[in-house]
Amino acid sequence: MWGRVKRAALAVACVMGAASAAQAGPTLDAVRARGQLVCGIHTGVAGFALPDSRGAWQGMDVDLCRGLAVAIFNDASKVRFVPLSSSTRFTALGSGEVDVLFRTSTQTMLRDTTLGLRHVAAYFYDGHGFLVRADMNVQRVRDMAGATICVLQGTTNEQVTADYFRSINVPFQPVVFERTDQAAAALQTGRCDAFGSDASQLAAVRSTMPNPAQWQVLPERFSKEPYAAYVRRGDEDWFELVRWYTYAIIEAEEQGVTRDNVEEMRRTSANPNTRRLLGVTPELGQSLKIDPLWAANVIRAIGNYGELYNRHFGENTPIGLPRGPNNLWTQGGLMYALPLR
Structure with a gap:
């Protein structure tokens, strides 16, 4: 009797499993x-x-x-x-x-x-980094006291940038943009001193600039992304x-x-x-x-x-x-x- 019950339960489970797999x-x-x-x-x-x-x-x-x-x-x-x-x-x-x-x-x-x-x-x-002009001769981000920094709205980079400068008690001025191309354009025209974003995206932005050699992604990383x-x-x-x-x-x-x-x-x-x-x-x-x-x-x-x-x-x-x-x-x-x- 118990064997028949177990076999019946197993059969029901198989049918239900097959029905689930089909959907x-x-x-x-x-x-x-x-x-x-x-x-x-x-x-x-x-x-x-x-x-x-x-x-x-x-x-x-x-x-x-x-x-x-x-x-x-x-x-x-x-x-x-x-x-x-x-x-x-x-x-x-x-x-x-x-x-x-x-x-x-x-x-x-x-x-x-x-x-x-x-x-x-x-x-x-x-990881979060910063893109700057090579002729700024900046080696460390903490040297950019009072800098104007482009960031993208709604990204972790906006928060990471603010958190870092706050943690070292260095002032900066954020300029917030909706899109990457807007931030990149602002950086090239001098509206911003740096662009803070993930290093891969900064390298990508640099590669599309008219003269990539004029720009550098600083080596420091400030977050896990x-x-x-x-x-x-x-x-x-x-x-x-x-x-x-x-x-x-x-x-x-x-x-x-x-x-x-x-x-x-x-x-x-x-x-x-x-x-x-x-x-x-x-x-x-x-x-x-x-x-x-x-x-x-x-x-x-x-x-x-x-x-x-x-x-x-x-x-x-x-x-x-x-x-x-x-x-x-x-x-x-x-x-x-x-x-x-």
Whole structure:
């Protein structure tokens, strides 16, 4: 009797599990019904999101949006980009204007606990710095007493700048802008003595100036700025998809899977981790309610994490930003994928 009860309970559990697996969360369902992912990005900063000469968006955040569209549709074109300012990005996500933010957004405790949003997995590690004219001969930020400093409204950089100067009891004058291009223009015309922002964005701004050699990013760093995608709270299926999608790109680099060899590795690899990642065994895709070949499709479309970084920030780009903390953990960096198993 007890055996029959247990078997019946197990059967019910299996049926319920299968029904649950067949239904995705509301965000993924809405994206599929729309036939398009709507992705919030930066209004314009080289390396992360910037239109090219044809008006097509390029950058790491842009590619991450395209890759997520591939994970869902196996089609990188099924994404619409919504450029958002620092002060409007979280409101736009919370209101449903976009499905996800890939927009140089730092993970912080208060953002995680007070906005009705969730940050996902870190895909870029940065720190607050300052961009100044090279002929100012400034070596330390504490030497800029009374300086006028450009900052962006609604960013952690606005607070970090104020906190630092307050902590050393040095006066400064903030000038607040809505967009990066506005702050960069003010810096070049002399309205500001320095621009305070994340070092990667300062390096990107410097690379787009008429004479980059006239400018320098000071070596000091004043904060931890781990960027992550943001999603709305209350949809665990969507959170898990964006989270494990981010980890899959990092894991691909760890396993040596690239755009060029992904098909060969899917056919020939005997490594169980690689076989799971590339959908030879289908359980990862099934758990996320998407195509078992999702990760292989993504890597074929945009590459692994190292390929992404090198394409947009590497030594052969105008930005030329060393990977530093964005190296894999096996190479002294912080990029570390949780186990995909």
